[in-house]
Amino acid sequence: MTEPRDAVELEGITKTFPGVVANDDVDLTVREGEIHAIVGENGAGKSTLMKILYGMQSPDDGVIRIRGDVVHFRSPKDAIARGIGMVHQHFMLADNLTVLENLVLGSEPRRGPALDFESARTRIVELGSLYGMPLDPDELVETLTVGERQRVEILKVLYRGADILILDEPTAVLVPQEVDELFKNLRRLKDEGVTILFISHKLEEVLAIADSITVMRQGRTVATVSPADVDVHQLAELMVGSELPTPETTESTVTDVVELSVVGLGSRNEDGRWDIEDITFDIHRGEVVGVAGVEGNGQSALVDTLLGVRRADAGSISLAGSDITEASTRDRRGAGVGIIPADRHRQGLLLPAPLWENAMLGHQWLVPYAKGPWVDKKGARDRTAEIIDRFGVIAPGPDVPAVALSGGNQQKLIVGREMIAEPSLLVAAHPTRGIDVGAQADVWDEIRNARRAGLAVLLISADLEELLGLSDTLYVIFRGRFVAQLDPRTVTPDELGAYMTGVGVSR
């Protein structure tokens, strides 16, 4: 191979959405045949940049060069024609089509107007064996595992002859063994001369796989470094701009009073499979119980079952001594269960509705939001103003729609409306996901204060530092079961990682 040239050059890329600058004068150079990682926090503009490179969005300004040629992509089709392929974070697969159909879609081999199934099948089996990613072309995608689906995604791109591969947070959904497998595949691809853009915010992974790393912050590229020259801490500092805030709980406030007691809890999904099974734990007043785990191991089922949004098919839940296993969501919330949902847009807010209607959500039958069967608009607006004031929500007033607030302020509104109702149990699922560092610190402070005041908290998070810093007790969830109970003061991240990935868990 001769001197490596530049596969991709982006120069001065700018893209604004109403109210946000997603990319601000971004430069990026990717050499031929390297694995180039792009790291940054959520909302740093990585995904937008990649969508622009893949032709899904067009930049307001800037130049894209592929191997020296200036290009203007109007659609992914143009990008594909240039040898660019993208594996999306959320898989772009049609469940009800076969592997073959998903793979060939858009560039089907044909015999006349008919799709040439035979040659497609041959080609897929060939590709699969070449890269060590075997797949049955005639299987329906809905029957595949997550790892297999990702393989379909990667094969999809290779099938189109791509030699520049964009992977958008490919490890987010994978268990560690699958990550290893993926990295093996990526190195093999690199050996075959494929250029890989790898988007992530998991710094250790990035250091392990990348040849060079570009850091993005607030829509701009901050630096491009070689993994040999930096360590995790330096990289993290580049990413956030300062040291990561370390949540630390002071002295223990755990009392003897059990607030929530869960015994043998299980819940089945529509297919009759147990999403969570045999879960037992207690939360005392003034205690934060953390639940660690790779996403998709039953966390959302656990939250839903505790809230009564989902049926408990086994076991029991009791709150402050009374059994609430069969109680409705309304009754549970009335009994003092607060919730910070994992996905604030889908489970927490009425985006087009004014803030005061958002503030009363979940407490809509309580004074001051309601008077008997009627909505008390004045009471609700006053209470909302109080929340805005007390919890530092930056908003013009209670009448603006929630959609106008930034993610951090939306989250503070949710935290505020739950806290102001003085719950006895707070279920907090990923309470600081996708919000800025300042808001994150505020949310952590709220949880700490409430804990001091005797609140019982169930904290579910993917952020280990958050979990270790806030929790008094830590459980690890794996495939719907609690597989370990750990002391957050003594546990090491390595130990935790082993439980989260099911190492040493006998089934």
Add this chain to the structure above:
Amino acid sequence: MRRILLASLAPISAIVFSLIVASIALMLVGRSPITAFGAMWDFARTSTSVASMINRAVPLYISAVAVAVGFQMGLFNIGVEGQYLLAALFAGWVGGNIVLWAPLHIAVILAVAIIVGMTWSGIAGALKVTRGVHEVISTIMLNFIGFSVIAFLLLNYFKDPNGSSLNLATPPLPPSGQLPNLNWLFGALGFSEPRGIDLHGFAVFAIVVGVFYYLLVWRTRFGYELRASGINPGAARMAGVDPNRMIMNTMLISGGVAGLVGLAAVFGNLQSYTQDFPRNLGFNGIAVALLGRNHPVGMALGALLFGFMDRSALILDLKDTPKEVVTIMQGVVVLAVVIAYEVVNRFIERLEIRSAAEATREAVEGAAA
């Protein structure tokens, strides 16, 4: 003020567009649109026409409200058609076969209509809640099943034995079941009384339905939960709103209101349920709900507009112009208005996000200062 202006932008542009389409259609067949619309306008300004227009608007308005209740939580009750016909049949039959103290008699008729409407829509609700059957499909099927049930019952059990066999009908309402007309209103307001047509007393119930709808949706907790479920079902659920109960209640309320639609004719010019009972009020109600954007006043204006079109079109036949041009206008206006709302909405959305973002920025700067 600006909001009202923006909100009326879509319906007004849709009406203008439909006028243009209708004009083109008229010109294509060699008639002058100006003469035609002029004649319609003149004809509509008599007391008689106003009474007729309101009579026509009343069932449309109630039908629109029935649809709008469902719309508030994203439920689509296109079964209003079947619900109101079936309800009118039962109400007409019961009302025609009893004699009671007048207020009680009328209350019984209303109750029968509401209960029958609820029953029919409740089937769709139950199917959705228990079996996951989409309400659009089930209500379409229930409409046709309803038509058959009506034909069967009217022919075999409900017809007036003394009535004509050409137009089967339930027995006419006895005097105790009749509502007084409102013609005196014209006199009270200083206009001449309508001739040949009465302003039916049932119009009062349309106003009651409108007020009920407004209070229910915007002033009660139920209405709040209804709208919350429509905007974000996931969040509503987390907030303790039981989606199944919500679906069931909404379908029942929608069907109950739908049950009243046909009473406009039962208490109005027909005084019974007849074989040629007015049809399509359910579907046109959807159109009016869309035109009025589920707003109680907006839908009233929409219903009056449709009533105006239907009434004033009658003059066209005398002017050698096909009055059916009005049905084209009604079809175009529905389609145009939903498209216009989409366009205007995107525009407003962008505007709102921008102004709110600006306000936020100001607030931040204010806090920093």
Add this chain to the structure above:
Amino acid sequence: MTDMRTEIETSSAPAWAANRWMRLAALIIGGVLLLAVVQSVSDTSELTTSGTWAAALRLSVPIMLAGLGGMFSERSGIVNIGLEGMMIAGTWFGAWAGWSYGPWQGVLLGVAGGAVFGLIHAIATVTFAVDHIVSGVAINILAAGSMRFLSVVTYTPESGGGATQSPGIKSQIATFDVPVISDFFNWLEAKRIFFVSDASGIIAGLTSNLSWLTVIGLAIVPLSWWVLWRTAWGLRLRSCGENPYAAESLGVPVLRMKYYGVVISGALAGLGGAYLVVVQAGIYREGMTAGRGFLGLAAMIFGNWNPVGTMVGSTLFGYADALRLRQNEAVHALLLAVAIVLVLLAVWSAIRRRYTPAIFEGIFGVLFFTWYITTDSVPSQVVAATPYLVTLLVLAIATQRLRMPAADGLRYRKGEAV
């Protein structure tokens, strides 16, 4: 690697396909046998006559065409309840061109008329992202209104025409008997041999006095299967209904594919409307579609968004209609058939340990049997409602076996993928 190949080959097409055809054949033979048995124990003769089946065929084709139309639209992700309106346009334009020029021109213009309203639906739902149901309702209102207007303008001055009906079309489309087969089975039918004559009656009914338009309509079933499931174009169309954002990411022109789907949908519904005029009535009459567009929708759902299923559904509905028209007492005998089927289903479910459906099927089976035993006839209004009842029951009982396209009815805007 080699392991995997053999595995793929063993599970590959032929054996599995043959199995499916065997099942279908068994089902048909079983069905005919059932009708023969029911006919022999009850006082009717019309269940399997060639006349009934010829009528059933004529009545089911328009429903089927509307259903296939709905399928194209919904496979591309657009719900189409405007089928009725598109069909109305088909009847009007079919009659107008049939009267002005001739039957084949009528067919062409009927197709075009339906396609125009399909296009309007596409503009509203695809370009402007209007709610599909809302647009469909509006299409139905608009189509009915504008056809009324056109009738008044066009037909009123003509003799035989009026505000609600057209003059007769110039001529009918030619019909034919399938050589040898038609004669042979007609002869065999007359022999009155149990089962053999029953099967012959059905075959004779389906092969005698066929209109060429019927043949074309039937040919569309395998054709649309082939187009949707065997061509690249079809795969793209279906991908838009399953996951448009995935399709978009692979460069499939999603908006354009949806346009194709909806316009074809309108064209097929229009063809169904033209069929009503050209093959059945010979004139346009207002309201002649009588909800067949909605029936097509029902047949499509019954048929699980598949062409063959849609055809089976339409045949069922058309058959019930034909019996009602020819001999209402025959419908009564059908109750027995339904009861037997339900009881058999209950037994089958029980064997497979699915007790809840088994109980339901059993109860309904007994109910139908009671109904059969205690009455002498079925009111014709009930028969008219049958297709809708059947569809509701299928939806309520077999929801988990139905699978509509995953993104059907969802709003899609280009570049909005998360």
